Amino acid sequence: xxxxxxxxxxxxxxxxxxxxxxxxxxxxxxxxxxxxxxxxxxxxxxxxxxxxxxxxxxxxxxxxxxxxxxxxxxxxxxxxxxxxxxxxxxxxxxxxxxxxxxxxxxxxxxxxxxxxxxxxxxxxxxxxxxxxxxxxxxxxxxxxxxxxxxxxxxxxxxxxxxxxxxxxxxxxxxxxxxxxxxxxxxxxxxxxxxxxxxxxxxxxxxxxxxxxxxxxxxxxxxxxxxxxxxxxxxxxxxxxxxxxxxxxxxxxxxxxxxxxxxxxxxxxxxxxxxxxxxxxxxxxxxxxxx
Amino acid sequence: xxxxxxxxxxxxxxxxxxxxxxxxxxxxxxxxxxxxxxxxxxxxxxxxxxxxxxxxxxxxxxxxxxxxxxxxxxxxxxxxxxxxxxxxxxxxxxxxxxx
Amino acid sequence: xxxxxxxxxxxxxxxxxxxxxxxxxxxxxxxxxxxxxxxxxxxxxxxxxxxxxxxxxxxxxxxxxxxxxxxxxxxxxxxxxxxxxxxxxxxxxxxxxxxxxxxxxxxxxxxxxxxxxxxxxxxxxxxxxxxxxxxxxxxxxxxxxxxxxxxxxxxxxxxxxxxxxxxxxxxxxxxxxxxxxxxxxxxxxxxxxxxxxxxxxxxxxxxxxxxxxxxxxxxxxxxxxxxxxxxxxxxxxxxxxxxxxxxxxxxxxxxxxxxxxxxxxxxxxxxxxxxxxxxxxxxxxxxxxxxxxxxxxxxxxxxxxxxxxxxxxxxxxxxxxxxxxxxxxxxxxxxxxxxxxxxxxxxxxxxxxxxxxxxxxxxxxxxxxxxxxxxxxxxxxxxxxxxxxxxxxxxxxxxxxxxxxxxxxxxxxxxxxxxxxxxxxxxxxxxxxxxxxxxxxxxxxxxxxxxxxxxxxxxxxxxxxxxxxxxxxxxxxxxxxxxxxxxx
Numbered sequence: 001x002x003x004x005x006x007x008x009x010x011x012x013x014x015x016x017x018x019x020x021x022x023x024x025x026x027x028x029x030x031x032x033x034x035x036x037x038x039x040x041x042x043x044x045x046x047x048x049x050x051x052x053x054x055x056x057x058x059x060x061x062x063x064x065x066x067x068x069x070x071x072x073x074x075x076x077x078x079x080x081x082x083x084x085x086x087x088x089x090x091x092x093x094x095x096x097x098x099x100x101x102x103x104x105x106x107x108x109x110x111x112x113x114x115x116x117x118x119x120x121x122x123x124x125x126x127x128x129x130x131x132x133x134x135x136x137x138x139x140x141x142x143x144x145x146x147x148x149x150x151x152x153x154x155x156x157x158x159x160x161x162x163x164x165x166x167x168x169x170x171x172x173x174x175x176x177x178x179x180x181x182x183x184x185x186x187x188x189x190x191x192x193x194x195x196x197x198x199x200x201x202x203x204x205x206x207x208x209x210x211x212x213x214x215x216x217x218x219x220x221x222x223x224x225x226x227x228x229x230x231x232x233x234x235x236x237x238x239x240x241x242x243x244x245x246x247x248x249x250x251x252x253x254x255x256x257x258x259x260x261x262x263x264x265x266x267x268x269x270x271x272x273x274x275x276x277x278x279x280x281x282x283x284x285x286x287x288x289x290x
Numbered sequence: 291x292x293x294x295x296x297x298x299x300x301x302x303x304x305x306x307x308x309x310x311x312x313x314x315x316x317x318x319x320x321x322x323x324x325x326x327x328x329x330x331x332x333x334x335x336x337x338x339x340x341x342x343x344x345x346x347x348x349x350x351x352x353x354x355x356x357x358x359x360x361x362x363x364x365x366x367x368x369x370x371x372x373x374x375x376x377x378x379x380x381x382x383x384x385x386x387x388x389x
Numbered sequence: 390x391x392x393x394x395x396x397x398x399x400x401x402x403x404x405x406x407x408x409x410x411x412x413x414x415x416x417x418x419x420x421x422x423x424x425x426x427x428x429x430x431x432x433x434x435x436x437x438x439x440x441x442x443x444x445x446x447x448x449x450x451x452x453x454x455x456x457x458x459x460x461x462x463x464x465x466x467x468x469x470x471x472x473x474x475x476x477x478x479x480x481x482x483x484x485x486x487x488x489x490x491x492x493x494x495x496x497x498x499x500x501x502x503x504x505x506x507x508x509x510x511x512x513x514x515x516x517x518x519x520x521x522x523x524x525x526x527x528x529x530x531x532x533x534x535x536x537x538x539x540x541x542x543x544x545x546x547x548x549x550x551x552x553x554x555x556x557x558x559x560x561x562x563x564x565x566x567x568x569x570x571x572x573x574x575x576x577x578x579x580x581x582x583x584x585x586x587x588x589x590x591x592x593x594x595x596x597x598x599x600x601x602x603x604x605x606x607x608x609x610x611x612x613x614x615x616x617x618x619x620x621x622x623x624x625x626x627x628x629x630x631x632x633x634x635x636x637x638x639x640x641x642x643x644x645x646x647x648x649x650x651x652x653x654x655x656x657x658x659x660x661x662x663x664x665x666x667x668x669x670x671x672x673x674x675x676x677x678x679x680x681x682x683x684x685x686x687x688x689x690x691x692x693x694x695x696x697x698x699x700x701x702x703x704x705x706x707x708x709x710x711x712x713x714x715x716x717x718x719x720x721x722x723x724x725x726x727x728x729x730x731x732x733x734x735x736x737x738x739x740x741x742x743x744x745x746x747x748x749x750x751x752x753x754x755x756x757x758x759x760x761x762x763x764x765x766x767x768x769x770x771x772x773x774x775x776x777x778x779x780x781x782x783x784x785x786x787x788x789x790x791x792x793x794x795x796x797x798x799x800x801x802x803x804x805x806x807x808x809x810x811x812x813x814x815x816x817x818x819x820x821x822x823x824x825x826x827x828x829x830x831x832x833x834x835x836x837x838x839x840x841x842x843x844x845x846x847x848x849x850x851x852x853x854x855x856x857x858x859x860x861x862x863x864x865x866x867x868x869x870x871x872x873x874x875x876x877x
Contacts, residue, residue, distance in 0.1 A: 024292050037299045044306040044326060053318055054546060058482065060322045061539065063303065067329055068532075070296065074336050076348050081528040083332075085572075086355050089535025090565065091325065091362050096542055097561045098366045099318060100554065102373045118313050125309030132301040136294060144293045145343030154402075154524040155348075156585060162349045174356040181360035185367035200717070211832060 024144075029073050040066035057095050064088050075147040078156040221247040224261070233259050296337040303330035315380050317369050321362070328358045402524060404502065404517040404588035413509070417520045421498045429653040433460040435700075436707045443711040464646065472642040477549030486547060487640065487647035490540025494654040496533040500526035500587050501661045504671045504691035518671075518692065519588060526587045527575055530662055531568070534617065538564045540651060541619070541626060545636035556635030559718065560619065560626035566725040567616035567623075573733035574609040577740040578666050591670030600667030603740065607667045609733045611705075614659035616725065619652065620706055622713035625721055660702035664695060671695040 025033070039062065046059030064087040071080035150158050163171050198206075207217050221244055224236035233252050235243035248258045303326055310323030332351040339347025372378075434449065434457055441448025449456030474483065504518035523529055538560065545557025579585055581603065582593040590599075600607040616623040627635030637648045664670060671691030672678060678686055685694075716724070739761070746757050823838040825831060834840050 033295060033299075037295075040299065041302055041306075044303050047319070047322055047326060048306055048310050048313070052479075053316055054479070054482070054543075056319050056322060058543070060326060063326060064329065065536070067333060070299075070333065071336055074296065074340050076336050076339065076351075077523055078525050078528070079332075079336060079348050079351055081523075081525045081532050082352065082355065084532035085528060085535060086359055087325075087329070089532065089538075089568065091359055093535070093538065093542070093561055093565055094362060094366055095318060095322065096546075097558065097565070098370060100546060100558050100561070101370065102318075121309060121312030124312055125305050128308055129301065129305035132304065133298060136297040136301055141292075141294060144341045147340050147343055147345065150343055150345045155345075156524050158345045159348055159352065162345050163352065166346070167349050167353070170353060174353055174360075177360050178356060181363045185363045188364070188367035188371050208832060208835075 025073075032069070032073055036066045036069050040070075053099050054096070057092060057099060060095075061088055061092050064092065075151055076155060078159050223247045223249070231259075233257050234261060237261065293337055293341050297334060300330040300333040300337070303327075303333070317372070317380065318366075321365055321369070325358060325362070328354055402522045402586045402588055403584075403592040404519055404522050405506065406517065406521065408514050409516050410514075413514060413516055414520065416509075417516075417518075418499075421520060422495065425495060425498060425654050425657065426650075428657050429650055430460045430464070432653050432657065432703055433463070435703065436710070439704065439707045440711045443708075467646040467649075468643060470642040472644065473639075475548055475550065475639045478639065479547040479549065482543050482547035484644070486540050486544035487644045487651070488540075489543065490537055490651035491647045491654070493533050493537030493540065494651045494658060497530050497658040498661065500529055501665055502588050502591055502670055503695050504689065505687065507689055517588065522586050522588045525585050527579070527585045527590070527662070527666065530658075531572060531575070534655075534658075535564070535568065537651065537655065540648070541636045544640065544648065545626070548636075548639035550639050552632045552634070553636050553638045556626040556628075556632050556638070559632075560636060562722065563616060563619075563623070563625060563725075566722060567613040567729070570609055570725060570729040570733045571613040571617060573730065573737055574606040574613065575666065576737050577603050577606045580737075580740050580744050587665050587670075590666055591672065594669045594672060598667065598669040598672075600663075600669075603667070603736075605732065605736045606740075607663075609729055609736070610663060610667065612729060613725075614663060615706070615709060616721075618655045618659055618706075620656065621710040622715050623721060624715060625718050628715055656703060656706055657699060660699045660706070661695075663702055664698040668698050669694075 043059040043062035043066065046062070047056045050056045050059060064083060068080040068083040068088075071077070071083055147155075152158075207215055209215075211217055221236050223232045224234045224243075224247065233248060235245055235258070236247040238244050243261050245253070245258075252258055307323045307326030307330060310326065311320050314320055314323065332354050335347045335351040335354070337347075339345060339351075437459070438448040438456070449459035452458040452462050474480065499520045500522055502517065502519040502522070506515050506517045508515050541560045542557045545553040545555075545560065548554070578590060578599050581599060582590045584590060584593070593599075619626050625635075626632075627637065632638070637645055640648060671686075671694055673683075673685040673690070673694045677694075684690075743757055743761060823834050823841065825834075825841060
C-alpha cells in the first residue's frame with residue numbers, strides 16, 4: 001500500500017501488475033485509483049462550475065491526464081500515451097487556441113432563455129447518474145480475466161495486430177473521416193481574400209516610392225522616456241528641443257491621450273546649444289562631416 | 291477492489307459531462323462536456339477490455355479517440371465561423387436565423 | 390515486488406530492470422535530477438561563452454575559472470529579486486504555469502538510456518543506466534513534451550497582458566504544427582527499429598545509426614526540435630524584438646527562472662532524444678566502436694559517448710542561435726506546413742514501402758535500396774534538367790501584381806519617366822539607370838540596380854596611394870566598393 005509498492009508496479013516496468021485470480025486489482029493499483037479518481041471527479045466538476053472558459057479547459061486537461069494514468073493501470077499503456085498525445089497535446093490545445101482566438105474573457109452568461117432549463121438539466125444529469133450506476137452495479141459480473149495473455153507480445157503490438165487485421169476497414173474509414181474533417185475545417189474557416197496581400201517587399205517598395213513625398217523609411221522614433229516620466233504618451237525631443245509628434249503611438253494620439261512635455265526647463269537644458277545650431281538637421285550635419 | 295469501480299468512475303464522469311452539455315451556454319464549454327462524455331465511454335471500453343481479456347475494447351477506444359479528434363476539428367471550425375458573424379460563442383445567440 | 394517477475398518479463402523492452410530495488414530507483418532518479426540541473430547551469434555558461442567566441446568577445450570570464458560560476462551567480466540574483474505578481478493576472482494559473490513547464494521538462498529523461506547494463510560500484514546489482522523503459526517510451530516523451538507546452542500557453546494567457554497573450558497564441562500554433570513533423574520523423578525510426586522502446590531502439594542501432602540510414606528523418610527531427618524548444622531562429626513565442634519577452638514578459642524572479650530552467654532542460658531533452666533515436670544512443674562512434682572488439686561499448690564508457698553526443702547537439706543549438714536570424718512568423722508557419730510536414734510524410738511513405746517490400750515481398754534489401762537510389766538519382770537529374778528554371782527570374786508569386794513597381798518597371802522606363810517609379814526597375818540586365826536622388830532624397834539601390842560611380846572615388850584612390858593606412862578608407866579596394874570597412 002505504500003508509495004514504494006505503487007512505484008514498483010508502475011515505474012520499473014511501465015506496466016501494471018496483473019490481476020489476481022479472483023479478478024481483483026492488486027493493492028498498488030487500488031491506491032492509484034483512489035488517488036486519481038477523486039482528482040478526476042473534481043476536474044469534471046470544475047468543468048461544470050467554472051465561470052471562465054480557460055479554467056474549464058484546464059479542468060478537462062486534468063481529467064484527461066488522470067484518464068491516461070488509469071489507462072496505463074488498466075494494462076493499456078499505448079492507449080494511455082495516445083490519450084495524452086491526442087487529447088492533452090492536440091485537442092485541448094486546439095480548444096485553448098480557439099478560446100484565445102474568440103476572446104478568453106468572455107465569461108458565460110447566466111440568463112436562461114428557456115425558463116427552468118438549468119434545473120431540468122441538473123435533474124436529468126442526476127437521473128442519468130442514478131440509472132447508469134444501477135446498470136453498472138446490477139447485472140451478473142463474471143470474474144475479470146486480465147490482459148496478460150493478450151499483451152504477451154507487448155501492448156502496442158497486440159493493439160496493432162487487431163487494428164491492421166480485424167479492424168483494418170474501420171481503420172481506413174477513420175482515416176478518410178479525418179481527412180474529410182480537416183477539409184471541412186479548412187472550408188468552414190476559409191475566408192476569401194478580397195484585397196491583394198501586402199507583403200514585406202510591397203511595403204518596402206511603397207515606402208521607397210513615398211520617400212520623396214515626406215514618407216519615412218525607418219521606423220518612427222520611439223516616445224520620450226525620461227527620468228521623470230516613463231510612459232509612452234510623452235513625445236521625444238529632437239536635437240533642438242522641440243517635441244517630435246510622431247514619436248507618440250498613433251492610437252494614443254487619436255484618442256487624445258498624448259501629453260505635452262511638461263517641463264520647460266528640460267527643453268531649456270537641451271535647448272541653448274542646440275538652438276544655435278538649430279538650422280542644421282542631423283542629416284545635413286552628416287553630409288558636412290563626410 | 292474489483293474493476294467495477296472504474297465503471298462507476300466512468301458513469302460519474304459521463305453524468306457530469308451530460309449535465310455540462312445541458313446546463314452551460316458557452317459553446318466551447320458545451321463541447322468540452324461532449325469530450326468528457328466520449329472519454330468516459332473510452333474508460334468503459336478499456337475497463338471491459340481488461341475484464342474480458344480482449345484487446346478489441348482498446349482498439350475501439352482508439353477509434354473513438356480518432357473520431358473525437360475529427361469531431362473537435364469540425365466543431366471548433368463551426369464555432370469560429372459563428373463567432374466571426376455574431377461575435378459570440380453562446381449557444382443562445384446562434385438561434386437567430388437573421389443576423 | 391518486481392523481483393518476483395522473471396528476468397525480461399516486460400515484453401517489448403530490451404533493458405532488464407529485474408534487479409532494481411527501491412534504492413536503485415531513488416539513486417537513478419536523483420542522479421537524473423542532479424544531472425539535469427548541473428547541465429542547465431553548464432549549458433547557460435556554455436551558450437554565453439560560445440556565442441561570445443562567435444562574436445569575437447570574451448564572454449563571462451570573471452566569476453570562477455573561465456567564468457564557470459557566472460550562471461550560479463545569475464541564479465542567485467534571480468532568486469533574490471522581487472517576485473512580482475501582476476494585478477491583472479489570473480493568480481492560480483499564473484503561479485502554476487512555470488511549475489507545469491519545469492515538471493514536464495523533468496519527466497523526459499526517465500526513459501532516456503545513458504548506457505547499457507553496468508554493475509553498480511560496491512554492490513552486485515547489475516542494472517541498465519536508465520530509470521525506466523516502456524514499450525511506448527518515445528510516445529511518452531512526445532506526451533510529456535506536449536504537457537510542457539501548457540506552461541508556456543497558460544503563462545502567456547494568465548499574465549493578462551497583450552504581448553504575453555500573443556506569445557502564447559504563437560506558441561500554441563507553433564507547437565501543434567511542429568509536433569506533427571516531429572512525430573512523423575520519429576515514425577520512420579519506429580518502422581525500421583520495430584519498436585517504440587528507447588532501449589530497443591538503441592539496441593537496434595548496433596550496426597548502423599538510424600541518423601545515417603534515415604538521414605531525411607534526422608533533418609526533419611532536428612529542424613522541428615528547434616521549433617519545439619522555442620530556440621532561435623524559431624523563438625517566435627518570445628521574440629524580443631516584436632513581443633518584448635513573449636510569454637514570460639510579466640514574469641520575474643523565481644517564476645521567470647523556472648521558465649528559463651524549463652527551456653534549457655527541454656533543449657537537453659530533445660538533444661537526448663535525437664541522440665537516442667538517430668545517433669546511436671550510448672554507442673561509441675564508428676572508429677572507436679571497432680577498437681578491441683567493442684570494449685568501449687561496455688561498462689561505464691557509453692556514458693561518455695552519450696554525454697558527448699548530447700553536448701554536441703547543444704553546441705549545434707548555440708551555433709544556430711549565433712548564426713541565424715529569427716524567421717518572420719508567416720514564413721515560419723509556411724515552412725512548417727508546406728515544407729517540413731510534406732517532406733516527413735513522403736519520407737515515412739518511402740520508408741514503409743521499402744520496409745514492406747523487405748518483409749512481405751521477400752526482396753533483397755540491397756537490391757531494393759539500389760533500385761530506390763537509382764530512382765532518386767533519375768528524379769534528381771530530371772529536376773536539374775527541367776527547362777525554365779525559375780531561379781534567375783523574380784521570385785514566384787510576384788508576377789501577378791500589376792500594381793507592383795517591380796513588374797511595372799519596364800513600362801515606366803520605356804516611357805522615360807523619372808522620379809520614384811524609375812527606381813523600382815530590376816531588369817534582367819541589372820544595369821538599369823538608377824537615380825540616386827529621386828525626388829530630392831538620397832536612396833539606396835534596389836537589388837539589380839547598380840550605384841553610379843561616386844564622383845569622389847578618384848580622390849580616395851589617390852589618397853590611398855599616397856598615404857596607406859591614413860584616414861578615410863584606405864583599405865577599400867577600388868574595384869570592390871562593397872567590401873572593406875570594420876567588418877572586413
